[in-house]
Amino acid sequence: MMRDVAIIGAAAAPVQKRAPSIRELALRASVDALADARLEHVDAIVVGSMASGEFTGQHHLGPLVADQLHLTPVPALRVEAACASGSAAFHVAHVAIASGMYDSALVTGVERMSGVSTAVASRILAGAADYEYEVEQGASFVGLNAMVMRRYLSDFDVGHDQLIQFAVNAHRNALTSPHALLKASVTVDEAMSSRVVADPVRLYDCSPICDGAASIVLAADEVAQDYDEAVWVRGAGLATDTMSFHDRSDLLTLDASRIAAERALEQAQMAVDDVDVYEIHDAFTVMTPLILESLGLYPKGEGWRAASDGEIALDGRVPISTFGGLKARGHPVGATGMYQLVEATHQLRGEAGSNQVPAAHTALVQNMGGTGSTIAIHILEATR
Amino acid sequence: MMRDVAIIGAAAAPVQKRAPSIRELALRASVDALADARLEHVDAIVVGSMASGEFTGQHHLGPLVADQLHLTPVPALRVEAACASGSAAFHVAHVAIASGMYDSALVTGVERMSGVSTAVASRILAGAADYEYEVEQGASFVGLNAMVMRRYLSDFDVGHDQLIQFAVNAHRNALTSPHALLKASVTVDEAMSSRVVADPVRLYDCSPICDGAASIVLAADEVAQDYDEAVWVRGAGLATDTMSFHDRSDLLTLDASRIAAERALEQAQMAVDDVDVYEIHDAFTVMTPLILESLGLYPKGEGWRAASDGEIALDGRVPISTFGGLKARGHPVGATGMYQLVEATHQLRGEAGSNQVPAAHTALVQNMGGTGSTIAIHILEATR
Numbered sequence: 001m002m003r004d005v006a007i008i009g010a011a012a013a014p015v016q017k018r019a020p021s022i023r024e025l026a027l028r029a030s031v032d033a034l035a036d037a038r039l040e041h042v043d044a045i046v047v048g049s050m051a052s053g054e055f056t057g058q059h060h061l062g063p064l065v066a067d068q069l070h071l072t073p074v075p076a077l078r079v080e081a082a083c084a085s086g087s088a089a090f091h092v093a094h095v096a097i098a099s100g101m102y103d104s105a106l107v108t109g110v111e112r113m114s115g116v117s118t119a120v121a122s123r124i125l126a127g128a129a130d131y132e133y134e135v136e137q138g139a140s141f142v143g144l145n146a147m148v149m150r151r152y153l154s155d156f157d158v159g160h161d162q163l164i165q166f167a168v169n170a171h172r173n174a175l176t177s178p179h180a181l182l183k184a185s186v187t188v189d190e191a192m193s194s195r196v197v198a199d200p201v202r203l204y205d206c207s208p209i210c211d212g213a214a215s216i217v218l219a220a221d222e223v224a225q226d227y228d229e230a231v232w233v234r235g236a237g238l239a240t241d242t243m244s245f246h247d248r249s250d251l252l253t254l255d256a257s258r259i260a261a262e263r264a265l266e267q268a269q270m271a272v273d274d275v276d277v278y279e280i281h282d283a284f285t286v287m288t289p290l291i292l293e294s295l296g297l298y299p300k301g302e303g304w305r306a307a308s309d310g311e312i313a314l315d316g317r318v319p320i321s322t323f324g325g326l327k328a329r330g331h332p333v334g335a336t337g338m339y340q341l342v343e344a345t346h347q348l349r350g351e352a353g354s355n356q357v358p359a360a361h362t363a364l365v366q367n368m369g370g371t372g373s374t375i376a377i378h379i380l381e382a383t384r
Numbered sequence: 385m386m387r388d389v390a391i392i393g394a395a396a397a398p399v400q401k402r403a404p405s406i407r408e409l410a411l412r413a414s415v416d417a418l419a420d421a422r423l424e425h426v427d428a429i430v431v432g433s434m435a436s437g438e439f440t441g442q443h444h445l446g447p448l449v450a451d452q453l454h455l456t457p458v459p460a461l462r463v464e465a466a467c468a469s470g471s472a473a474f475h476v477a478h479v480a481i482a483s484g485m486y487d488s489a490l491v492t493g494v495e496r497m498s499g500v501s502t503a504v505a506s507r508i509l510a511g512a513a514d515y516e517y518e519v520e521q522g523a524s525f526v527g528l529n530a531m532v533m534r535r536y537l538s539d540f541d542v543g544h545d546q547l548i549q550f551a552v553n554a555h556r557n558a559l560t561s562p563h564a565l566l567k568a569s570v571t572v573d574e575a576m577s578s579r580v581v582a583d584p585v586r587l588y589d590c591s592p593i594c595d596g597a598a599s600i601v602l603a604a605d606e607v608a609q610d611y612d613e614a615v616w617v618r619g620a621g622l623a624t625d626t627m628s629f630h631d632r633s634d635l636l637t638l639d640a641s642r643i644a645a646e647r648a649l650e651q652a653q654m655a656v657d658d659v660d661v662y663e664i665h666d667a668f669t670v671m672t673p674l675i676l677e678s679l680g681l682y683p684k685g686e687g688w689r690a691a692s693d694g695e696i697a698l699d700g701r702v703p704i705s706t707f708g709g710l711k712a713r714g715h716p717v718g719a720t721g722m723y724q725l726v727e728a729t730h731q732l733r734g735e736a737g738s739n740q741v742p743a744a745h746t747a748l749v750q751n752m753g754g755t756g757s758t759i760a761i762h763i764l765e766a767t768r
Contacts, residue, residue, distance in 0.1 A: 060627070077464070101386065
């Protein structure tokens with residue numbers, strides 16, 4: 001019943017330490033994606049953003065983007081799922097086109113986090129976790145991830161210096177990424193001697209606060225079949241888990257990620273090993289092995305081996321963070337899912353330059369909100 | 385290609401001056417709607433809220449509601465379109481079911497505004513307008529509406545005492561509304577002598593800041609056909625306009641409302657006069673005539689006659705605000721669209737008690753974000 005849907009345009013604005021305005025950020029990525037799709041109009045606009053109201057004062061980003069593009073009265077709205085807002089917005093647009101309601105849509109993920117102090121940003125971001133049962137009790141978002149990391153290091157036969165190799169890989173890929181924020185290579189020793197943020201999480205275990213926007217134009221098969229470089233959405237899975245850690249049976253199992261992946265892969269009629277590129281939500285180094293395990297790529301407690309065995313390199317079995325990941329491309333929270341989808345699109349079009357994964361034909365994009373309370377997974381496939 | 389979709393459950397929590405918690409508000413309406421639908425599970429959850437992060441600290445309402453209902457890993461996300469967030473969330477769920485992606489969904493609109501001072505609430509609400517070009521320049525949301533009202537009173541042959549009759553009508557209907565906040569009748573003289581908020585807007589021209597939640601269960605035709613009281617979604621129109629007043633050709637024309645209504649009515653294959661009940665976004669008294677004019681129910685500049693001619697009464701030609709409207713039921717911003725849809729559902733089921741519009745078979749629900757920058761319109765029809 002649902003129609004096939006494809007990506008026919010994609011663009012990512014350079015991630016910045018401080019962009020002048022959320023509207024200009026969103027406009028730049030949106031205009032570039034429309035140009036990439038060779039379209040001047042779309043049937044709908046969906047914006048993904050976590051907390052534009054708190055970060056910038058500006059709610060109501062749907063009509064803001066429509067207005068900036070001079071596309072009113074086009075239908076437009078915003079979708080929020082904390083740090084998974086970008087992928088959730090993509091999901092809403094995908095379903096709306098598949099339904100036949102719209103033939104094309106622009107999806108823009110945007111966040112401008114630099115307008116508030118780091119302390120205020122930390123308080124805003126904590127709202128992705130359970131505010132009453134975790135945040136009000138003193139938990140910060142980094143603190144929650146520190147608990148997970150401590151438990152991972154304690155339960156499994158792995159050292160911090162092995163986890164930090166995920167950061168080293170991300171920084172290596174960011175060096176040649178056209179839109180990454182942190183273009184500086186780092187060694188394990190340098191990363192391990194960075195300052196402690198929330199023990200055992202060190203600075204190089206964390207993704208940075210920053211500003212960014214990334215956009216995609218989606219279209220129904222009737223439109224997309226005219227595009228040789230179209231990238232098809234073959235599977236979509238959205239799943240939730242409890243807001244609080246204390247309600248989960250196991251701190252080290254991302255149930256929603258496993259379930260969302262199963263749904264998306266089943267739709268795509270693929271096995272996880274069939275995928276050529278994996279863009280995953282590496283917001284903290286410990287999340288990477290947990291995600292790789294949740295996808296079924298490694299047994300529980302062994303995801304960390306992906307880094308030390310070299311499998312995550314661009315020419316490895318499980319290439320991840322191919323443009324720097326959240327760690328080094330940057331993590332403008334509500335925009336991140338859209339950066340991941342744009343990066344996967346570049347890979348599947350063979351346009352990733354120095355960051356190209358050889359013969360990439362399929363990609364899995366995994367985006368997380370909160371401490372795994374929302375997971376959105378998409379499976380993409382190249383036309384060629 | 386799209387499937388028919390119907391409302392099979394609906395519930396509205398009493399609008400309150402101060403609710404203890406956003407999660408309890410959302411849970412109450414959600415549980416009641418699921419019970420009304422005689423369902424224990426749905427395929428997806430969509431939450432509508434304008435600014436839960438700023439009002440309560442809690443973002444990420446999708447998994448919060450899923451978690452509270454013990455329905456994880458159900459897919460869940462939040463939709464925002466300022467004061468049209470409720471209807472926009474309903475739209476996303478409607479399209480997702482029509483597409484075949486999901487067979488049922490819970491939609492919950494919720495806002496808890498009472499946790500901040502009125503001054504802070506005023507600043508948050510202003511984020512529905514253009515933050516950089518209007519709010520930063522000193523405009524408040526009430527101030528923007530005062531400009532519109534001054535212009536309406538100046539351009540057309542109408543007095544303030546005639547506009548305020550819309551408030552009198554809303555208060556009259558709220559007296560017997562089971563979930564309205566302001567259950568007190570008011571006379572024209574009393575309303576006209578209330579204090580000035582932003583000249584010429586007086587207190588009784590404004591809807592109140594408050595807390596509330598309303599929920600609906602939507603289902604595909606295969607499921608809904610077993611429900612005698614199902615209310616069908618016959619048309620949906622979402623449209624945008626510029627964020628700033630200075631970019632519009634006319635301060636007194638709601639273009640997006642006209643366009644959204646045309647789309648929704650065309651889908652429903654109906655004329656606007658065919659509708660039996662109109663729930664419209666009466667956030668300020670002056671908005672009511674503008675909306676009635678945008679829908680084509682009155683010529684430009686004559687919408688105010690609806691009140692003085694008595695046509696808006698429950699047994700009139702254009703019954704509006706049948707449970708008190710935004711003015712007297714209350715306007716918990718991101719929940720309002722869902723209150724309107726729940727109220728229309730009660731009307732079409734013939735369950736509106738003392739507030740029943742005689743022989744109501746079809747309803748038009750109009751919900752506005754910002755100063756008309758987002759308009760969502762839905763056409764509903766009873767089964768019987």
